[in-house]
Amino acid sequence: MTATILDQIFAHKRTEVERQKLKIPQAKLEQQLGTAPKPRSLRQALRQPDRISLIAEVKKASPSKGVFLENFNPTELAETYASNGAAAISVLTDVRFFQGSLIYLRSIHEHLDKLGYATPLLRKDFLYDPYQIYEARVSGADAILLIVGMLDDQTLHELYQLTYGLGMEALVEVHTEDEMTRAQALQAQIIGINNRDLHSFSVDLATTQRVSASLPAIGDPQRPVLVAESGIHGPEVLPTLREWGVDAILVGESIVLAPDHAAHVRALSQNEHRA
Numbered sequence: 204m205t206a207t208i209l210d211q212i213f214a215h216k217r218t219e220v221e222r223q224k225l226k227i228p229q230a231k232l233e234q235q236l237g238t239a240p241k242p243r244s245l246r247q248a249l250r251q252p253d254r255i256s257l258i259a260e261v262k263k264a265s266p267s268k269g270v271f272l273e274n275f276n277p278t279e280l281a282e283t284y285a286s287n288g289a290a291a292i293s294v295l296t297d298v299r300f301f302q303g304s305l306i307y308l309r310s311i312h313e314h315l316d317k318l319g320y321a322t323p324l325l326r327k328d329f330l331y332d333p334y335q336i337y338e339a340r341v342s343g344a345d346a347i348l349l350i351v352g353m354l355d356d357q358t359l360h361e362l363y364q365l366t367y368g369l370g371m372e373a374l375v376e377v378h379t380e381d382e383m384t385r386a387q388a389l390q391a392q393i394i395g396i397n398n399r400d401l402h403s404f405s406v407d408l409a410t411t412q413r414v415s416a417s418l419p420a421i422g423d424p425q426r427p428v429l430v431a432e433s434g435i436h437g438p439e440v441l442p443t444l445r446e447w448g449v450d451a452i453l454v455g456e457s458i459v460l461a462p463d464h465a466a467h468v469r470a471l472s473q474n475e476h477r478a
């Protein structure tokens with residue numbers, strides 16, 4: 204089997220995390236927990252009865268498509284998202300492949316705080332080690348991403364418990380029916396279905412419909428908050444997603460590539476469809 208970009212990402216991530224641990228040991232991060240800002244609830248921000256909520260992503264680049272934004276200003280972008288109706292903001296912190304940074308997360312938190320926005324922030328990265336969860340918390344994350352496909356059940360469980368133990372929430376990402384079964388076994392409260400296959404990078408929106416079929420019925424209080432992730436270009440797909448029982452969408456590329464970021468965020472956020 205040839206090494207995919209995903210394999211390269213994992214291999215490099217290990218090096219990155221081990222290097223960070225030498226710079227700032229976990230004990231040091233744990234000491235900083237006392238002064239870290241109190242997390243806001245992603246779940247509450249996403250679950251609106253009559254609309255699809257938008258998680259807008261601060262995304263400079265991707266491994267499959269390269270750099271999206273030459274003049275990338277993460278705090279300005281986040282401000283545009285928050286002031287135009289995004290319910291939450293996803294901040295990519297992977298350095299090598301997405302050209303993100305934990306520093307962006309921290310500065311976005313500070314910037315929005317100063318402006319009076321309490322928009323929850325999601326740390327978007329390839330998380331596999333408790334160290335990264337502590338890192339997220341002290342950097343101002345309210346929630347983190349856990350990708351089921353890259354974690355064994357024990358690690359998944361451990362990271363999930365730690366996340367909630369530290370007062371944050373997890374967006375548990377799946378791409379297949381099997382992964383959905385594992386997310387449900389975890390009793391995950393927020394489940395994201397990634398329409399993009401992380402191995403081939405091909406995108407198919409129908410993944411959301413297919414993979415969500417095993418969830419409790421729409422309206423059932425046991426049903427987790429459902430997020431459709433990736434490949435969403437414009438508001439025209441929102442009515443269909445609503446029919447499929449989607450509570451929120453996670454959008455990066457189409458926003459950062461839009462000529463007018465604010466207008467595109469507004470278009471994706473203002474979608475009141477009465478059921």
Ligand SMILES: O=P(O)(O)OC[C@@H](O)[C@@H](O)c1c[nH]c2ccccc12
Nearest residue numbers: 397432433434435453454455456457
């Ligand atoms: O840029 P898009 O197609 O709107 O997708 C956003 C988001 O879903 C995507 O960035 C993503 C979903 N899961 C991930 C895991 C790692 C890195 C990135 C991702």
